[in-house]
Amino acid sequence: MKIFLVAFLICTLQITYSQSKPVAPASTMKSFIDDLLKKMTIDEKIGQLTLFTSDMAVTGPTVREEYKKDITSGRCGSIFNAYTPAFTKQLQDMAMQTRLKIPLLFGYDVIHGHKTIFPIPLGEACSWDLAAMERSAQIAAKEAAADGLHWTYSPMVDIVRDPRWGRVAESSGEDPWLGAKIAQAKVRGYQGNGKPNNEQVLACVKHFALYGGAEAGRDYNTVDMSRRAMFETYLVPYKAAIDAGVATVMSSFNEIDGIPATGNKWLLTDLLRKQWGFKGFVVSDYTSINEMINHGVITNESEAGALALNAGLDMDMQGAIYSNHLKKLIAEKKVSMATLDASVRRVLEAKYILGLFQDPYKYVSEQRAQMNIFTAEHNTESFEAARRSIVLLKNDKVLPLHNNSSVALIGPLADNKKELIGNWSAAGDYKRAVSVRDAMVGSGSVRGIKVRYAKGANITDDPVLMQKLNNYGGELTKDSLNPQQLIEQAIAVAQQSDVVVAVLGESQGMSGEAASRSEIGIPSNQQVLLKALVATGKPVVLVLMNGRPLTLQWEQDNVAAIVETWFGGTQAGNAIRSVLYGEYNPSGKLTMTFPRSVGQIPIYYSAKNTGRPMDLNNKYSSKYLDIPNTPLYPFGYGLSYTTFQYSDISVDKNTLGKTGTVTVSVSVSNNGSYDGEEVVQMYIRDPVASVARPLKQLRGFKKINISKGATEKISFNLSVEDFKFYDKDMKWDYEAGDVFVYIGTNSSDVKEIKIRLVK
Numbered sequence: 131m132k133i134f135l136v137a138f139l140i141c142t143l144q145i146t147y148s149q150s151k152p153v154a155p156a157s158t159m160k161s162f163i164d165d166l167l168k169k170m171t172i173d174e175k176i177g178q179l180t181l182f183t184s185d186m187a188v189t190g191p192t193v194r195e196e197y198k199k200d201i202t203s204g205r206c207g208s209i210f211n212a213y214t215p216a217f218t219k220q221l222q223d224m225a226m227q228t229r230l231k232i233p234l235l236f237g238y239d240v241i242h243g244h245k246t247i248f249p250i251p252l253g254e255a256c257s258w259d260l261a262a263m264e265r266s267a268q269i270a271a272k273e274a275a276a277d278g279l280h281w282t283y284s285p286m287v288d289i290v291r292d293p294r295w296g297r298v299a300e301s302s303g304e305d306p307w308l309g310a311k312i313a314q315a316k317v318r319g320y321q322g323n324g325k326p327n328n329e330q331v332l333a334c335v336k337h338f339a340l341y342g343g344a345e346a347g348r349d350y351n352t353v354d355m356s357r358r359a360m361f362e363t364y365l366v367p368y369k370a371a372i373d374a375g376v377a378t379v380m381s382s383f384n385e386i387d388g389i390p391a392t393g394n395k396w397l398l399t400d401l402l403r404k405q406w407g408f409k410g411f412v413v414s415d416y417t418s419i420n421e422m423i424n425h426g427v428i429t430n431e432s433e434a435g436a437l438a439l440n441a442g443l444d445m446d447m448q449g450a451i452y453s454n455h456l457k458k459l460i461a462e463k464k465v466s467m468a469t470l471d472a473s474v475r476r477v478l479e480a481k482y483i484l485g486l487f488q489d490p491y492k493y494v495s496e497q498r499a500q501m502n503i504f505t506a507e508h509n510t511e512s513f514e515a516a517r518r519s520i521v522l523l524k525n526d527k528v529l530p531l532h533n534n535s536s537v538a539l540i541g542p543l544a545d546n547k548k549e550l551i552g553n554w555s556a557a558g559d560y561k562r563a564v565s566v567r568d569a570m571v572g573s574g575s576v577r578g579i580k581v582r583y584a585k586g587a588n589i590t591d592d593p594v595l596m597q598k599l600n601n602y603g604g605e606l607t608k609d610s611l612n613p614q615q616l617i618e619q620a621i622a623v624a625q626q627s628d629v630v631v632a633v634l635g636e637s638q639g640m641s642g643e644a645a646s647r648s649e650i651g652i653p654s655n656q657q658v659l660l661k662a663l664v665a666t667g668k669p670v671v672l673v674l675m676n677g678r679p680l681t682l683q684w685e686q687d688n689v690a691a692i693v694e695t696w697f698g699g700t701q702a703g704n705a706i707r708s709v710l711y712g713e714y715n716p717s718g719k720l721t722m723t724f725p726r727s728v729g730q731i732p733i734y735y736s737a738k739n740t741g742r743p744m745d746l747n748n749k750y751s752s753k754y755l756d757i758p759n760t761p762l763y764p765f766g767y768g769l770s771y772t773t774f775q776y777s778d779i780s781v782d783k784n785t786l787g788k789t790g791t792v793t794v795s796v797s798v799s800n801n802g803s804y805d806g807e808e809v810v811q812m813y814i815r816d817p818v819a820s821v822a823r824p825l826k827q828l829r830g831f832k833k834i835n836i837s838k839g840a841t842e843k844i845s846f847n848l849s850v851e852d853f854k855f856y857d858k859d860m861k862w863d864y865e866a867g868d869v870f871v872y873i874g875t876n877s878s879d880v881k882e883i884k885i886r887l888v889k
């Protein structure tokens with residue numbers, strides 16, 4: 131009995147570390163926080179609005195050396211870039227030494243998995259599998275929470291239409307309707323029902339707002355857009371996340387109509403809180419309060435602090451502006467005590483909701499860290515997510531590979547683990563990842579097939595680029611063989627094999643934050659390799675790893691097959707193998723348009739008709755002299771090993787009024803020779819309205835499995851809600867008249883039917 135008791139006590143201590151508890155919470159959150167606020171000094175309040183990075187990981191330009199002293203003196207209430215039970219406990223112990231023992235909140239960029247890494251968000255979105263996206267967020271939360279974390283800086287829901295911008299990798303693509311659904315799935319996955327247990331974390335929707343509109347795709351650049359574009363397109367997914375109950379919001383680096391988002395009262399208070407009813411707290415992005423000086427809207431840090439807090443920006447990430455200036459601003463009455471208290475209350479509420487006042491060590495558990503991280507179940511989910519994210523872009527009868535073909539596995543990304551977990555895989559351990567080579571050779575020994583490997587090229591031969599990437603953890607290397615020798619080796623291997631699998635693309639550092647590119651092809655030295663491989667006459671399967679749409683016109687014209695795998699995460703190699711060998715029939719569809727050339731950017735499916743739509747016989751129409759207007763691969767595009775045929779679009783009634791729905795149906799037949807999944811997509815168009823409408827807008831999709839030889843009838847219900855838009859007075863309504871509904875396999879290839887909207 132005694133032994134049991136001692137064991138129980140040790141175990142309890144190990145699990146919760148709850149030896150020093152703060153004030154016990156009163157009956158309601160409000161009365162508890164009212165009481166606490168009364169006890170707090172101004173310095174303690176400012177501390178709650180201050181967030182510093184630890185020195186464990188670096189996600190921005192500065193580290194505050196003194197952050198530990200700030201914690202012990204109550205001048206820092208939240209920490210990011212600190213995880214593991216041991217380290218978070220150590221820091222939480224410091225907070226427990228402060229007068230009021232207000233627990234620290236630990237945040238981190240858990241973007242596509244914590245330790246078990248899932249595909250980059252742009253890739254995962256291409257699975258069009260909302261339930262799987264919710265599960266991957268759940269798993270990320272479970273692992274993060276087991277590692278001491280309370281709060282993830284995800285989901286990133288910026289709408290992206292410029293693939294030069296490296297951060298498209300973190301987004302779910304170009305479409306607001308789909309983006310909204312994904313945003314909500316992610317929020318549910320991270321937060322559960324809004325009362326997180328110790329396997330859930332708070333989510334943070336970012337970057338509020340319009341960050342994806344950066345001009346010329348250059349990170350941190352100016353955004354300038356109409357209110358209509360904001361409300362109809364760019365703001366939609368943030369609003370969806372708010373409606374799903376996201377706990378926190380991160381402001382963006384960009385300006386909105388001349389005023390930086392971080393100091394934009396219209397954005398952070400009028401829209402976010404008053405109009406949308408957001409109740410949580412807003413955190414700045416990394417030093418974005420300070421950066422308002424560079425934006426040119428204020429002259430010094432003190433003014434920046436006043437502008438931000440008065441605008442509704444509650445927590446200062448890494449800028450130390452509130453910490454250094456807020457007390458004086460209060461004394462000078464440039465910021466009111468009521469404003470300060472309102473912000474502090476929001477932060478305390480988040481800590482309360484997490485249960486940290488009851489137990490500041492609620493998320494500290496070595497035992498959970500061991501049990502909940504890198505589990506077999508998480509690996510399986512990551513594998514499924516990775517293969518469902520893969521998009522087959524071209525297939526000239528070469529895939530799936532035959533088990534008895536000999537394979538030349540070539541390319542700098544074929545035997546690489548570091549790159550395939552992708553950017554923003556912050557705590558991810560790439561050594562746990564499965565490379566394509568490991569997966570192929572492993573399966574080769576099982577199948578008795580022969581896989582010969584040659585690197586063929588470095589990821590890049592550009593020394594300047596290599597240096598830039600390596601300055602921030604790139605670890606890119608130059609092979610001891612020169613480029614020509616590498617290519618010769620690869621050709622020799624290709625010549626001995628039946629088929630070439632060339633694994634090429636970007637390094638993970640070529641996309642993500644501060645990773646814009648002006649040319650978005652495969653790096654030029656890899657193109658040289660690819661051309662040499664094609665010249666051997668062997669069929670070439672191009673397996674791509676990259677964080678953005680690439681320009682692939684030459685590849686489309688010359689290689690036998692193209693498989694877009696993004697950065698697939700921990701299980702990427704196994705996922706790729708399973709698609710190449712037809713163990714899994716690819717079902718991913720692009721959520722971002724692939725341009726033919728950089729000159730077409732921005733390019734997206736929901737464009738408008740213009741007054742002079744393209745007409746090849748008319749010089750004075752909207753087009754290029756040198757290329758078609760169409761993209762290389764449109765939004766929603768992706769092939770399968772089988773073929774799906776669409777027919778018989780029909781509607782149950784021809785008119786739709788204020789109430790009720792119409793049902794539009796189509797038959798989809800699998801007339802190929804494999805079972806397969808298809809993402810059936812439904813779009814609408816209002817061809818004549820008081821305000822010009824896009825040529826197509828996604829309004830529904832269904833991902834369904836159709837056995838070979840089978841035909842399924844797929845139906846979608848539509849109501850007038852689906853046809854509403856902002857009219858010329860920015861009133862949200864629909865207009866009477868004929869509209870089109872389209873159903874098809876991608877945004878370009880659809881069947882059409884007309885219905886009439888009546889008032």
Ligand code: NOJ
Pocket residue numbers: 189190239283336415416643
């Ligand atoms: C800057 C990035 O813009 C943001 O997405 C990230 O969450 C923060 N740094 C913290 O690392």
